[in-house]
Every structure is written in structure tokens, then in C-alpha cells.
Amino acid sequence: MDDNYNKLGDFFKNKMDDFDGSEWERPDADIRQNVLNKITEPTAVGMKGTMANAKIFLGAMAAMLLFSFLSIGYLFFENKELNQKIQLKNLQYEEEKLKSEKAIASLEERTIELKKKIESSIQERKIWKQEQEILSNNKNDILNQYQNIKSKYKKEVDQNEQYVLEIKKQKERVNILTSERNQLTQNINEYISLLETKKETENIDNKQTPSIKNTNEQYGNLMPLGNHLLATNSKLFPKRPIIEKIKKSEIVSPHFKYKRNKFDIGYEYSTQKFEWLVDRSFEKELESSKNISKSDKYIHLQGVNLGYSPHKNWWLRIGIKYGKFDVEQFQYLSWVYDDENEEERPDGEIYNQFNMGIESPYLETSRDVGIKISDDLELGEEDILDMRIYEKQKLSLLQIPLGVEYAFGKNKWQWLIQGGAQWNRLSFLENEFDAVVAVRGEEIEIWEDEEDERLDKEIPVFNYAGIYAGLGVDYELFKNIHIRGALNYKYDFINTYDNKFSNSAKIGTVFKLGLNYRF
Amino acid sequence: MNQQEIQLIQKVRSGNQKAIQALYGKYEPHWFRVCLRYGRNRDEAQDIFQEGAIKVFQALRQFDSNRGAFSTWSNRIFVNIALKYLKKYQWQQSFEDLSMVAGEVDWQESIIGRITAKELIELIQQLPSGYRVVFNMYEIEGYTHKEIAAELNISVGTSKSQLFKAKKMLQQKLKVLF
Numbered sequence A: 001m002d003d004n005y006n007k008l009g010d011f012f013k014n015k016m017d018d019f020d021g022s023e024w025e026r027p028d029a030d031i032r033q034n035v036l037n038k039i040t041e042p043t044a045v046g047m048k049g050t051m052a053n054a055k056i057f058l059g060a061m062a063a064m065l066l067f068s069f070l071s072i073g074y075l076f077f078e079n080k081e082l083n084q085k086i087q088l089k090n091l092q093y094e095e096e097k098l099k100s101e102k103a104i105a106s107l108e109e110r111t112i113e114l115k116k117k118i119e120s121s122i123q124e125r126k127i128w129k130q131e132q133e134i135l136s137n138n139k140n141d142i143l144n145q146y147q148n149i150k151s152k153y154k155k156e157v158d159q160n161e162q163y164v165l166e167i168k169k170q171k172e173r174v175n176i177l178t179s180e181r182n183q184l185t186q187n188i189n190e191y192i193s194l195l196e197t198k199k200e201t202e203n204i205d206n207k208q209t210p211s212i213k214n215t216n217e218q219y220g221n222l223m224p225l226g227n228h229l230l231a232t233n234s235k236l237f238p239k240r241p242i243i244e245k246i247k248k249s250e251i252v253s254p255h256f257k258y259k260r261n262k263f264d265i266g267y268e269y270s271t272q273k274f275e276w277l278v279d280r281s282f283e284k285e286l287e288s289s290k291n292i293s294k295s296d297k298y299i300h301l302q303g304v305n306l307g308y309s310p311h312k313n314w315w316l317r318i319g320i321k322y323g324k325f326d327v328e329q330f331q332y333l334s335w336v337y338d339d340e341n342e343e344e345r346p347d348g349e350i351y352n353q354f355n356m357g358i359e360s361p362y363l364e365t366s367r368d369v370g371i372k373i374s375d376d377l378e379l380g381e382e383d384i385l386d387m388r389i390y391e392k393q394k395l396s397l398l399q400i401p402l403g404v405e406y407a408f409g410k411n412k413w414q415w416l417i418q419g420g421a422q423w424n425r426l427s428f429l430e431n432e433f434d435a436v437v438a439v440r441g442e443e444i445e446i447w448e449d450e451e452d453e454r455l456d457k458e459i460p461v462f463n464y465a466g467i468y469a470g471l472g473v474d475y476e477l478f479k480n481i482h483i484r485g486a487l488n489y490k491y492d493f494i495n496t497y498d499n500k501f502s503n504s505a506k507i508g509t510v511f512k513l514g515l516n517y518r519f
Numbered sequence B: 001m002n003q004q005e006i007q008l009i010q011k012v013r014s015g016n017q018k019a020i021q022a023l024y025g026k027y028e029p030h031w032f033r034v035c036l037r038y039g040r041n042r043d044e045a046q047d048i049f050q051e052g053a054i055k056v057f058q059a060l061r062q063f064d065s066n067r068g069a070f071s072t073w074s075n076r077i078f079v080n081i082a083l084k085y086l087k088k089y090q091w092q093q094s095f096e097d098l099s100m101v102a103g104e105v106d107w108q109e110s111i112i113g114r115i116t117a118k119e120l121i122e123l124i125q126q127l128p129s130g131y132r133v134v135f136n137m138y139e140i141e142g143y144t145h146k147e148i149a150a151e152l153n154i155s156v157g158t159s160k161s162q163l164f165k166a167k168k169m170l171q172q173k174l175k176v177l178f
Helices: A002-016 A029-040 A048-206 A211-236 A248-252 A502-506 B003-013 B017-038 B042-058 B070-089 B117-126 B129-141 B145-152 B156-177
Strands: A263-282 A292-311 A314-336 A342-344 A350-359 A364-372 A384-408 A413-439 A442-444 A446-448 A461-478 A481-493 A507-518
Touching: A002 B117, A002 B129, A002 B156, A029 B017, A029 B042, A263 A314, A263 A384, A263 A481, A292 A384, A292 A507, A364 A413, A384 A461, A413 A446, A413 A481, A461 A507, A481 A502, B003 B017, B017 B042, B017 B070, B017 B117, B017 B129, B042 B070, B070 B129, B117 B129, B117 B156, B129 B145, B129 B156, B145 B156
Parallel strands: none
Antiparallel strands: A263 A292, A263 A350, A263 A507, A292 A314, A314 A384, A342 A350, A350 A364, A364 A446, A384 A413, A413 A442, A413 A461, A461 A481, A481 A507
């Protein structure tokens, strides 16, 4: 059966290839044409994908073109409205921008103010911190001082307590000794009474007894014993040492000093007026010209001074000061020419010589001055000569003051009352002289002595004493550093050349300024 | 597959009208015979043919000459179109069992020589759709039962029984006919 079926399959399979090419084996003509039409279309065979893509592409291009046209049209018609909107937006933007700028400016101002405030606060805080530090330091200083004072006080209290204990012990001993003395005194009294009783008995019995003398002698022998006891008593009670009192103000004051400073040393500057009076003598001078001139000069001295305070508020002071100074003066004089003194010098030149004297309170000088008479200078008695004189005197003054001073005042400021004496040494160091002579407005060449002649002494030095008194003030600038100032009135016992101008040189005021270190 | 046919297919792919007509003309009878075997009649075969032929040319770019002959590839497209067609119009009664009278056929040469291909196709067309399809696929196209089962979404047993019954029916028809 199966075999038949297999044969059937093979039969059919073989017969299927056995066609004769008749119309039956082919589709109808219209079907065939229809199929051919479809498969020969450009979009049909194998080209379907490519052509479809091309169609899609063309469609997309057309759609884009259409969209572009529509967009351009829309933009064209909407352009005006859009411009108006843009302008409106721009206006709104400008308004917003202005508002923002104003707000920013306000914020910036506010920021600057805040910055200033912050800086001010920082500065105040710095100052506050510095003040706090200063206060803290002061507090520490005060605490340290307080601790020192406290420890010192405690030490002294301890010493006192020990002393009290010692006194108690001594008292006990004194009590014992006192009781012994009392007992001894009682015994002595009993003994004396016995002796007196015995004396009376002997007087009664023997009317005369020489033993009283003996009794007195015996009594007298007991006196040293009593004195000894009294001396013992005084030894047992020595004077209690005085504890230095500490004032409350001194405890709290940062300037409290445990010990009064007794010495100081310092620099002192002083200035005083120095008057220089000159009297010139010139034999030919016209009466109308002045012959006495006055020159004022403030001189400056510097030096050191030492102070010692032997007692509270009282100071003794000694010092030494020195200074150099110049006094200078100009003089003008005129005289009528006199040809009597014309003489010829060895070199053939003709000079008219005259003598000139200058007198000051301390010395007198004399010098010869000559004018050269040249050939073209025809001088006669009708001519008046004018002369200008310049003279400078270099001096030095050494001063050694010794004085006493009283200071009062409890604060940093103290007022001073001063007084004392001083020794002065005035020395003349150098003399400069210059003269110009003119006639009819023209200068004449002069000749003068190279050395001037001092008429009073070979070495012009004056030593003289003086006294002074005045008021001053002292200020404690720093710890132990004092600045001082004083105004003194002085009187010098000076012997001048002939005391002709003594009043003007002797009396004057002196201003002093000093800086001292006290220890 | 010869070189000329490969070049022809390439021309068809490039859109050459003459090549299209040439390729169509060459394979048209072959493709239509397949359609005749799967359709119940000539009209159905022509419907399957139209659809199949257009499909072959549309899918021509997918053809790879290294993987097989063009005729085999195009045959399978027609079979698939036919199956799709049958599923759409005739599938409900495809695999129903029919009562058939068993009989034997005399396979002598004298009898076989008198039967034409047209007559055989008409016999096949008279088979129920299920029988016809399985018979065609197994006996003519050379599918295995496993492939047929997978293709038609039926079991292998069903494919075998359908084939057996198809042959049995054909044998009866042949017996009646001759």
C-alpha cells in the first residue's frame, strides 16, 4: 500500500515537468499584461526602495518650500505687529534697565556706607582692644604692686607677731623677776625694820650705839641691787620698732614709691641778658656824633647739676655751666681833616695817623689808625671824614651755682622756690676790629696797628660772685625723669674796669630749663 | 545558475525593461504551474500568480545568487503567497478528515503514459486544501514534514496523515478516471 503511495508521489513529481507549452499552462493574456505592467513600472522591480526614497525626498522638499513660503508670508504680514511688539519690549527693557541701574547705584551707595561703617567699627574695635590691653597692663601693674605691698605688709606683720611673742616671753620673765624683786624688797624692808628695831633697842639699852652707821652702810650696800633690777627692767622692754605707715593712696597709685629719691643728676640750660656798653674816645670827633653805644646780647650757658635731698621737700643743688658768646657793635663818627699828623712811611707813602680809644665795662683798648693820602686825593681842612667802625668781642662765661631749693606739691607737678649763690668767671678770648673811612663819598685806604693795646690787664679775666633767687616748676615726665623750668633774679658782685657801667651788668633775669634723673 | 542569468538579474535590478520582460518570460510557465497546483482552479491560480510575480520582482534585491538558484528562491515566494492565499480563503476546512474508499492503482506504463500533466493538476486541484498543500509541499517541492508542520502551524503527525490521505484520494481518483 505504502509502496503504491510512494509511487504516486514520484509519478506526480515526474509528470509535473511534462508540459507541452499550451495556453493552459500560462496565465491569461490580461493577467500576464497586468503583471507585466506592474513589474515594469519604475517603482516596481527592485527600484521600489530608491524611487520611494526619491518621492519622499521630493515631497519633503515641496513641503519645506511650502512651509518657507507660508513662513515668509506670515512674517511679512506679521512684521509690523512684530516691530511694534519689539519696540514695546525695547521700551520695557529700557525702563527695566533704568530701574535696575538705579537699584544697583542705590545698592552700591549702600555698600559704600556699610563698608565705611564696617571700617569704622573695625577701627573702634582696634582702639577698644588697645585700650583693653592698656587697662589690662595697668591692672597687672597695680596687682603686682599690690602683691608686693601685701607681701611686705605681711612680712612686717609676721615680724610684729614674733615681736609680740617675744614681748610675752619677756613679760613672763619680768613677772618672775618682779616677784623675785618684790620678795627681795620685802626681805630688805624686813631686814631694815629689824635693824631699826634693833637700833632702837640698842638706843634704849645702850643710849649710844655706833651701829646705826653700820646699818646705813649696809642699806647703802643694797642700793646697787635695786638699780640693777631697774636696769634689768628697762632691758626687758626695748623700744618697739616703728612700722612704716603705708598710705591707702600709695597702695592704689601706680606711681607709689617705696623709698623717697634723695639724689638727682641732670642737664641744665640757662639764658640771660648780657649788656655791653662802649664809650669811645676820639680826639678829633665832632661834638655832634655819639660816643657811647649800648649792645644787648642774650647769652646761653649749658651744663650739669647735682641735687641732694637731706630732708623731705628740701634739696641742695650744685652745678657747673659754661658758654661762649660774641658781642659786637657798630659805630659811626666823623671829624674835620687835620693835616698836622701827616707823615711819610718808609715805603714813601703818606699817611695821616690818629689814635682811637674804646672803653667797655671790662676793658679799655687803644689803637692807631691811619688813612693813606694819595696824590690825587687833595684833602684840606674843609673836608669832613666819615668813619664806620665794627668791633666784635668773643667772650666765655663759666658759672658754678650752689643753692637750696624747696619743692612742694604731691602730684607730678611740684612748685619750686630757689635761692643761692654762684661763682662766675668771664674771659675775653678774641677781639676783631674793622674800620672804613670815606671822604666826599669815596672810600680811603686805611692802615692800622696789627696789635691792639689793652690798657687794663695783660689777661682780661674777671672772677666775680653773685646771688640768685626765683621760682620754678618740676614735672615728672616719666618714672624718675623730671623736667624743670625756673625764672631767677640775679645780682652779681662784679668789679669792672672802673665800675662806670656796673649797674647795667650786675642785675638781670635768668631763665633755666633742665632735665633730671632722680634716684 | 549560469552567468547569463546572474547578469540578467542584475539588469533587472537596475530597472532595464527588456531584462524584466526577459526574466518574466523565462519563468512565467514555471511559476504558473506552481500556482495551478496550489489553487483550486485556474482563477485562484491566476490570483496567486499575479501577487507572487509582483512580489518576486519587488523582492529581487534580496536575492543572493550564492545561496541558491533563482528558480528555487522564486518558487518558495510563490508557495508562500499561495499558502497565504489559502489561509485567507480556504483554511477552515483544510485539515478535516474525509471518508475515502481505499483502492489500488495499476501503475503500468500503458496507463501512466496516457495521463497528461493537465489532468494530474486538475486531480490535485480537486483535493481538499489541506491535502493539496501538504501533498504539493512534500511530494513536489520537497519539504520535510517538520518544515511543513512549522510552515502551516500544524503537528508533524497531521502533516503525515494529510499527505497519506491526499495520496489515497488521488489514487482513488485515478482509479475512477482510468
